Structure formats: C-alpha cells, structure tokens
Amino acid sequence: xxxxxxxxxxxxxxxxxxxxxxxxxxxxxxxxxxxxxxxxxxxxxxxxxxxxxxxxxxxxxxxxxxxxxxxxxxxxxxxxxxxxxxxxxxxxxxxxxxxxxxxxxxxxxxxxxxxxxxxxxxxxxxxxxxxxxxxxxxxxxxxxxxxxxxxxxxxxxxxxxxxxxxxxxxxxxxxxxxxxxxxxxxxxxxxxxxxxxxxxxxxxxxxxxxxxxxxxxxxxxxxxxxxxxxxxxxxxxxxxxxxxxxxxxxxxxxxxxxxxxxxxxxxxxxxxxxxxxxxxxxxxxxxxxxxxxxxxxxxxxxxxxxxxxxxxxxxxxxxxxxxxxxxxxxxxxxxxxxxxxxxxxxxxxxxxxxxxxxxxxxxxxxxxxxxxxxxxxxxxxxxxxxxxxxxxxxxxxxxxxxxxxxxxxxxxxxxxxxxxxxxxxxxxxxxxxxxxxxxxxxxxxxxxxxxxxxxxxxxxxxxxxxxxxxxxxxxxxxxxxxxxxx
Ligand code: 6PG
Numbered sequence: 405x406x407x408x409x410x411x412x413x414x415x416x417x418x419x420x421x422x423x424x425x426x427x428x429x430x431x432x433x434x435x436x437x438x439x440x441x442x443x444x445x446x447x448x449x450x451x452x453x454x455x456x457x458x459x460x461x462x463x464x465x466x467x468x469x470x471x472x473x474x475x476x477x478x479x480x481x482x483x484x485x486x487x488x489x490x491x492x493x494x495x496x497x498x499x500x501x502x503x504x505x506x507x508x509x510x511x512x513x514x515x516x517x518x519x520x521x522x523x524x525x526x527x528x529x530x531x532x533x534x535x536x537x538x539x540x541x542x543x544x545x546x547x548x549x550x551x552x553x554x555x556x557x558x559x560x561x562x563x564x565x566x567x568x569x570x571x572x573x574x575x576x577x578x579x580x581x582x583x584x585x586x587x588x589x590x591x592x593x594x595x596x597x598x599x600x601x602x603x604x605x606x607x608x609x610x611x612x613x614x615x616x617x618x619x620x621x622x623x624x625x626x627x628x629x630x631x632x633x634x635x636x637x638x639x640x641x642x643x644x645x646x647x648x649x650x651x652x653x654x655x656x657x658x659x660x661x662x663x664x665x666x667x668x669x670x671x672x673x674x675x676x677x678x679x680x681x682x683x684x685x686x687x688x689x690x691x692x693x694x695x696x697x698x699x700x701x702x703x704x705x706x707x708x709x710x711x712x713x714x715x716x717x718x719x720x721x722x723x724x725x726x727x728x729x730x731x732x733x734x735x736x737x738x739x740x741x742x743x744x745x746x747x748x749x750x751x752x753x754x755x756x757x758x759x760x761x762x763x764x765x766x767x768x769x770x771x772x773x774x775x776x777x778x779x780x781x782x783x784x785x786x787x788x789x790x791x792x793x794x795x796x797x798x799x800x801x802x803x804x805x806x807x808x809x810x811x812x813x814x815x816x817x818x819x820x821x822x823x824x825x826x827x828x829x830x831x832x833x834x835x836x837x838x839x840x841x842x843x844x845x846x847x848x849x850x851x852x853x854x855x856x857x858x859x860x861x862x863x864x865x866x867x868x869x870x871x872x873x874x875x876x877x878x879x880x881x882x883x884x885x886x887x888x889x890x
Pocket of ligand 1: 510535536537538595598666667668669670671772773
C-alpha cells in the first residue's frame with residue numbers, strides 16, 4: 405500500500421479543512437482522531453469525503469504513524485494547551501529519528517519554544533506553525549507562519565506552500581519565520597492586530613450608528629465604499645455583509661446580538677509580551693480591555709443608570725462624518741500596525757529570531773483574517789529599511805498621517821463632547837502625540853521616584869548614563885536605590 409505523504413491529527417473544523425486542502429493538492433493524507441465513546445469522527449470523515457480520494461482513516465495511533473512515508477510529517481490540529489503535550493507524548497515512542505511534528509494550532513509561543521527543544525532532544529523535529537484564515541482558509545488557502553526546527557523546513561516547505569493562500573502576485577502566503585517559537589509569536593501578533601482591527605471597526609460602526617438615520621444598510625454602504633480604497637480588507641468586507649444579514653424573521657441579526665465579546669487569549673498574550681519587552685501596544689491592549697469591559701454587562705447597565713447622560717447628537721452633515729470616521733479608522737489602523745510590527749522587531753532582537761518583517765507583511769496579504777491593502781506598503785517599507793524601528797518614521801506613513809490628522813482630531817473632539825466611547829481611536833491619537841513629543845513629562849515621574857525612593861535620575865545638562873540623586877527635603881543622605889532601568 406502506498407504510504408501517505410502527510411498525516412493530520414484532529415478533525416475539528418481546521419483539521420478537517422486542512423486535510424481536505426492537502427488531498428486536493430494531490431497529497432495522500434492519513435487522518436487520525438481519538439476515538440469518542442459515542443461516535444467515530446474518523447468514520448464520519450471517511451464516509452463524507454473518503455470515497456475515491458487519497459485518504460486513509462485511523463483510530464489507532466500506531467497504525468496511523470506507520471501509514472506515513474518517512475521522514476514522517478504529522479500535522480497536529482488539536483486544542484492549544486495540554487492536549488498538544490499529550491499528543492506529543494503519545495507520538496514520540498512511535499516516531500523515528502528525523503520525523504517531523506507540526507503544531508498548526510494557536511499555541512502559546514513559549515510552549516512551542518519548549519516543545520521544539522524537547523522534541524529535538526528525542527531526535528525528531530518540531531514546527532510551530534501559526535495558521536490563519538478560519539475554516540475558509542483551511543479549505544482553500546490559509547496564511548501559514550511556520551517556525552521551530554529550521555532543519556525540517558526544506559522537507560515541509562513544498563507541502564505547506566501549496567496549501568497556503570496565494571497573494572495577488574502569485575506568491576504563497578507561507579514563509580519560514582524563524583527558530584523556536586517564532587512562528588507562533590508572529591501568529592499571536594497577527595491575532596492581536598486582528599483584535600485591534602475589530603475594535604476599530606466596531607468604534608467606527610458605533611459612531612455611524614449615532615450619526616446616520618439610514619440604519620444598518622446605510623452603514624453597510626459606507627463600509628462597502630471603504631473597501632474599495634485604502635481601508636480595503638477582509639474584516640471591512642465581512643462587516644458590510646454582517647450588517648446586511650437578516651434572521652429568519654426578517655430582522656437584522658446584528659441588532660439581536662448581545663454586546664458581550666469573547667476571547668481565547670492570543671490578544672492578551674500579545675499585550676503581556678509587549679509589557680515584557682517594553683513596547684507600547686496600546687491599541688491591542690485597548691481592544692483586549694474593551695472585550696473585558698463588554699463582558700461586564702450587568703455592571704455597565706447599573707453604571708449607565710447611575711450616570712445617565714444625554715443621547716449623543718452628531719448634527720454634522722453625513723459627508724463630513726463619513727470622512728472623519730474613515731480617517732480616524734485609517735490613522736488608528738496605521739498606529740496599530742506600527743505597534744504590532746515594533747513588537748515583532750523587538751522580539752526578533754530579544755529572541756535572536758532574525759524576523760523578516762517584509763516577508764511577514766507579505767504572507768499576511770492573503771488568506772489570513774487581517775489581510776488588508778495596508779500590508780503592501782508595509783512590506784515595501786521593510787524591504788527598503790528592514791530594521792526600521794517604527795513605521796511612523798517612514799516617509800510614506802508620515803504622508804498618510806499628515807493627510808488624515810485634521811479629521812482624526814475633529815472626530816475625537818466630537819465624540820468626547822457627545823459622550824461616545826471610542827477608546828482605540830483616542831489611544832491611537834495619544835500614542836501619536838506622545839511619540840512625536842520631544843519632551844514628555846517623564847521628568848516629573850523621575851523626580852517623584854527619586855523623592856520617595858532615591859531611585860536617581862539623569863539630567864538634561866549632563867551626558868546620558870550619569871545618575872543623580874537629590875536631597876529633596878534637606879533631611880536625606882547620599883544613599884540611593886541604585887541605577888534605574890529605562
Ligand atoms: C485566525 C484567527 C483565529 C482565532 C479567532 C478567534 O487567524 O484564523 O485569528 O486563529 O482563533 O479569530 O479568536 P478569539 O476567540 O480570541 O477572538
């Protein structure tokens with residue numbers, strides 16, 4: 405019997421989709437799912453798709469492993485967390501040296517870092533591959549971000565690139581990201597940016613709701629218009645669809661959906677990493693906190709009753725609001741991507757991954773959830789200046805911000821006056837103001853730290869890295885707390 409080119413473990417939505425995609429590209433695929441007491445996922449899969457296609461179904465892990473061509477390539481599509489460790493433990497005794505495990509779930513990059521070392525210590529290879537694109541992407545082409553055992557890349561490159569989405573120029577949305585947990589780190593930042601994009605679109609929708617009396621179809625039309633220009637992206641496109649969607653009773657479903665947002669953790673992980681690495685990531689942080697705040701529904705209802713405010717009235721002409729909301733969304737999106745890429749830049753240095761930021765922007769141009777027109781100029785900027793510390797320093801971004809700044813400011817003035825929360829638009833503008841302010845009030849913070857804790861400070865009239873302590877009250881002495889970390 406011909407051995408399979410690759411095996412897929414886990415036949416939930418993503419695993420099933422990727423298995424079908426692999427077979428569709430001409431590969432022989434073995435599939436395995438752990439047996440359930442009540443039903444057989446594998447049997448169901450084989451009944452549904454097995455006929456006349458290059459699939460072998462297994463409920464016995466050993467037989468599954470033995471059905472694979474060596475070096476074996478096994479794509480694990482199981483729930484991130486301990487389930488991945490359990491599958492690795494079950495597999496290792498069945499594998500032979502040089503076999504390759506690929507984790508295509510949303511694993512935490514630190515887990516992947518550890519698993520790469522562990523699996524390599526057993527003589528096999530381990531790849532942590534971020535896969536974005538949901539069910540549609542899994543089936544027809546996802547954006548794939550593999551990292552880990554670099555030696556295994558040449559052996560899986562063709563397979564992964566063939567099932568990846570293709571950008572407009574035909575290039576596959578799958579490139580080697582780097583060692584250790586680099587692939588899952590980059591997928592984590594992708595998801596963080598996804599959170600911020602969604603929050604920004606939600607804020608735009610929120611203001612539009614108060615501005616337009618045309619209801620959901622009118623709002624959808626604006627998003628459709630925007631999807632033809634600089635804001636063109638998958639998330640804007642699906643937003644228009646969502647706003648037009650009616651339920652079985654003929655009502656707009658969006659108006660029936662409870663305003664409580666869920667989350668599985670990748671946005672939060674991005675913020676934790678940003679804090680660890682000292683990179684401001686306020687857009688993603690705001691998006692995570694807004695989901696948190698949304699989930700305190702009862703508290704919000706109580707607070708809203710206690711602080712009754714006038715309903716917002718945006719009396720300005722729709723054409724003016726249209727442009728102001730558009731420009732605020734665009735500017736804030738620029739800030740969000742700037743922060744996300746700055747985080748990857750810093751992580752690359754810190755973890756010695758040598759991330760190619762231009763390549764990352766390119767593999768995000770299709771297949772993934774954050775695919776957007778904005779990624780093309782970002783790729784071009786990093787092509788010409790690979791180590792650019794902050795995208796706002798590029799002349800292209802400077803021009804973009806210059807154009808939209810007046811409308812961005814104007815909208816924030818109006819939303820503040822009209823009691824309308826747009827925290828991500830505001831966080832973005834404040835980041836922009838802070839970044840472009842030569843002298844921030846951090847001198848006062850330093851003085852306070854030195855006053856109460858002798859934490860020392862540097863002086864504007866002395867070279868950097870000379871540290872001073874002041875006897876602020878006349879009662880202190882020369883003892884100080886040591887050098888601070890900036
Ligand atoms: C993707 C998505 C996906 C993620 C969902 C839900 O790239 O295909 O990012 O990986 O699981 O978007 O994430 P939350 O439940 O955290 O919103």
